[in-house]
Amino acid sequence: MAKNLQQRILQAASELFYSQGIKATGIDAIVKLAGTNKMTLYNYFASKDELVVAFLRKRDSDFTAWFVAQVDSRAEQPKDKLLAIFDVIGDWMEIPEFRGCAFINAAAEFPLEGNPVHQVSAEFYDQFRAYIGELAARCGAREPGNLAVQLSLLVEGAIVSEQMKRHSGAAAHAKRAASVLIATELTPFP
Amino acid sequence: MAKNLQQRILQAASELFYSQGIKATGIDAIVKLAGTNKMTLYNYFASKDELVVAFLRKRDSDFTAWFVAQVDSRAEQPKDKLLAIFDVIGDWMEIPEFRGCAFINAAAEFPLEGNPVHQVSAEFYDQFRAYIGELAARCGAREPGNLAVQLSLLVEGAIVSEQMKRHSGAAAHAKRAASVLIATELTPFP
DNA sequence: AATAAAGCTTACTGATCAGTAAGTTTAGGT
DNA sequence: ACCTAAACTTACTGATCAGTAAGCTTTATT
Secondary structure, eight states, rough: OHHHHHHHHHHHHHHHHHHSTTTTTTTHHHHHTTTTTTHHHHOOOSSSSHHHHHHHHHHHHHHHHHHHHHHHHHOSSHHHHHHHHHHHHHHHHSTTOOEEEEHHHHHSSSOOSSSSHHHHHHHHHHHHHHHHHHHHHHHTTHHHHHHHHHHHHHHHHHHHHHHTTOOHHHHHHHHHHHHHHHHHHHHHOO | HHHHHHHHHHHHHHHHHHHHHHTTOOOHHHHHHTSOHHHHHHHSSSSSHHHHHHHHHHHHHHHHHHHHHHHHHOOOSSSHHHHHHHHHHHHHHHHOOOOOOOHHHHHHHHTTTTTTHHHHHHHHHHHHHHHHHHHHHHHSSSHHHHHHHHHHHHHHHHHHHHSSSOOOOHHHHHHHHHHHHHHHHHSOOO
16 A cells, blocks of 8 residues: 555646646645655655656656557557557647646756656657657658658647647648658658 | 936847846846846836846847848849758757747747747747748749748747757758759749 | 554654845935 | 935835644545
């Protein structure tokens, strides 16, 4: 049951860090939402920074699992999966709780590259590009690495654009652009 | 000379807000850098929030003027200007002081769309897309609005990607993708 | 029933934070 | 030289902040 309390604290921290920002969230608010107290929180987490890193790792794990499952449930072929990425992103953006990408937001709040918070954020996108790159390679793209970066840029751009102005249709625009880029990468040289 | 003091405060606030984040910057740090005191700061700005909005408006004005001048100095034709956008963004990212886009960062720190800080940020990108859209129209794109959004997404994506990992070549990748999208928009239907 | 561990309560440290009050000093204008 | 306005200094309010200490209560185990 002790693990349960730690998970409750982490869940509460995750909700508040994502919805209102890391620096805007104090420890008091987290323990209040978790229904516990500061002594207990510091029993499980050595510091707020450690809690933030745990939040990002949990977010990485939870989001990645959900995301890949969503893409897999919508498409079979690698090329279709590449396009499905944008549909999944588009649906994700529609939820009222959407507040952008936790990793992009965290990296913005913690600008120093040496900071573990910033590093965890960068790692998430390294893995994201690797995922796209693998799909790109499987559907025979000439330069899977290049296509992976391009599609990742469109995803990231769509996310921050939508965060700035909701219901902007950013994902649909990104998907249209992605279609062109994918087609170009799959077209044999004349 | 009074105006000079207000500008000094705003300049100090701008440097600190951009380099370390808005919520991470206290009023004491700003007046220290500006070489003045809190009473004087509050003589010119009613609150920290008003100072933040002033920072973003100044950033909009300064950055936009610099950006357009940079694009204009590198290219004459609308199509070349569209591509030059990515070269300018690429050079901007190389400076050591680069900390991403002030507006994207501000919108992340102030998630509520009703917040003036968030609104000023969204307006900046509205104008940015309008600028690209005008260029797209002038070079005969079939759907200038669509191309404007697509290129804007690439720019935004490149910015946050580079902010997360420096020297990633994000701008060059974005430019390559932009070239394809521009070519597609300018190609007559068969 | 007894014990030990987990979790909680109350109070605290030391610091920072936005913002303000009242009096003093400095600078500019006449 | 005098006056006024601008700017500064010192001290403050009320609050929040991360993190900790000591003692108490609850829960689980034996």
